[in-house]
């Protein structure tokens with residue numbers, strides 16, 4: 001047997017038909033849906049098609065739902081009609097839907113791994129670009145568009161071209177305040193936001209092996225911000241422990257059989273990649289973005305870069321436009337920049353370990369007067385566990401608002417919006433123009449750094465808070 | 466789906482790199498509008514001033530580029546969100562072809578599902594075409610011929626491009642991918658029967 005990568009083993013396993021030119025018809029072992037899915041399901045019906053394998057599709061509500069504290073199914077929202085369509089369609093087709101207030105409800109990329117819907121060795125898709133998150137479990141997982149969602153619903157398959165393979169090896173020992181979010185932002189800053197275009201990325205090395213599953217999910221979450229549709233981490237004991245007894249994970253003899261298969265998945269010794277990148281995590285300081293692309297990132301103790309240093313005119317133009325939009329001066333220190341909003345949440349950083357990290361910094365401190373700070377847990381289960389640990393009490397007494405699970409201010413599509421011109425430090429994944437609301441200015445950072453900004457009222461180094 | 470064979474029209478330069486699909490179309494528009502209503506909101510944050518009037522600085526507001534059918538773009542064009550509405554918004558604006566050194570991978574696939582042609586060309590080649598256009602914006606028309614995989618630039622240079630055969634055939638025929646795959650029902654059944662035997666745990670969720 002020739003040496004194979006993790007990616008190739010899973011890809012090959014899912015080929016229904018080779019279509020030539022590197023294209024294949026691939027079987028989809030898991031399809032996840034969110035509250036944007038109602039229209040697609042309606043369209044299936046209108047076209048006279050059927051949902052081929054509803055038992056392989058799992059759905060929840062996240063993007064448009066209100067995160068108002070105390071929310072129930074009956075809380076008024078302009079988008080309730082949309083949720084109702086999704087409920088009806090899911091019921092009609094027999095798709096499992098985790099509704100508001102139920103364990104399982106949450107951001108779709110928090111729900112999948114947490115419920116055990118996401119498993120190693122599967123090919124998982126969802127109509128959302130951050131589906132790459134699930135690769136942290138050892139699956140091939142990627143986001144698809146609305147037409148491809150229809151294709152999956154109707155045929156449980158997709159036509160895709162095999163990407164090239166990149167391996168990013170993180171080795172060394174990092175500062176205790178450096179988190180998975182800092183590792184992945186640093187990588188994007190080093191190699192650039194387009195560097196992963198056309199690749200499936202495997203994250204490897206001792207610093208990845210040392211991470212808990214939740215940290216691996218955070219790393220894989222930003223693969224799409226590196227241009228890569230797919231990011232993955234090989235399954236190991238940590239993964240298997242994480243999945244044991246999850247509600248949707250296999251049980252009994254099927255579990256043993258699955259584990260046996262998962263053990264065969266890691267990349268073989270000697271397998272080759274189209275590109276290799278090495279990162280020494282000892283060099284990483286807490287990161288913060290300054291611009292409107294995730295590659296616009298610096299260590300918190302560094303100055304804001306000068307567009308004059310850009311390698312080419314297009315890059316320079318993008319940097320200049322970003323500085324204008326963000327209202328920042330090149331050469332000035334990024335630390336000390338005044339902040340109006342802090343958002344802790346999103347499929348990047350809303351899991352229990354993120355909230356623990358954030359609470360550890362918030363404990364016994366107070367949010368600065370000028371700042372409004374929110375904590376939005378990633379799922380109903382995360383919320384309940386956090387409350388059982390008393391994390392909500394720590395946040396509330398520090399002056400944070402503790403809200404109900406959903407995407408919230410990551411995308412601002414449910415009305416949770418950063419006002420025009422205001423500056424936010426956010427644990428989400430996109431600092432794009434207008435992402436958190438028209439003319440909102442977003443700085444991406446880790447949960448600990450976000451709390452540091454909330455406390456200081458300005459961008460601050462969590463190491464010296 | 467509309468077939469794509471030969472396209473002739475104005476090409477507009479928008480070379481800034483890493484343009485994301487959030488900027489191409491705001492999520493709230495997708496939430497509130499239908500697929501065919503999105504054209505006026507393409508690049509909304511750049512196209513309009515805060516008071517709602519058009520920003521004359523933005524290239525797609527300037528003649529002749531307002532009429533553009535072809536967009537000459539920068540590296541990693543339409544990265545980020547998977548929203549297919551990015552293609553629908555560009556389509557609604559009048560664009561039928563985007564030429565860039567690289568594309569956001571989900572957008573790239575979404576184009577082919579909607580009759581839009583994404584072409585990958587080296588940055589230097591795109592720069593050369595933009596130079597031709599900027600030398601005389603009144604002559605910004607060019608031709609994209611998918612049958613012959615060839616672009617004829619405003620100055621009449623012929624530039625060939627490659628596109629995967631499977632994607633090209635589907636575009637030329639205006640063919641829907643779902644219909645084609647449904648014809649493979651037998652193969653999908655056979656795959657599932659085999660996979661169920663080998664990996665029953667995949668099919669046993671909950």
Ligand code: SF4
Pocket residue numbers: 062063107108109128130346347348406407410411428429
């Ligand atoms: S949290 Fe943000 S990035 Fe994640 S799925 Fe929701 S909107 Fe998308």
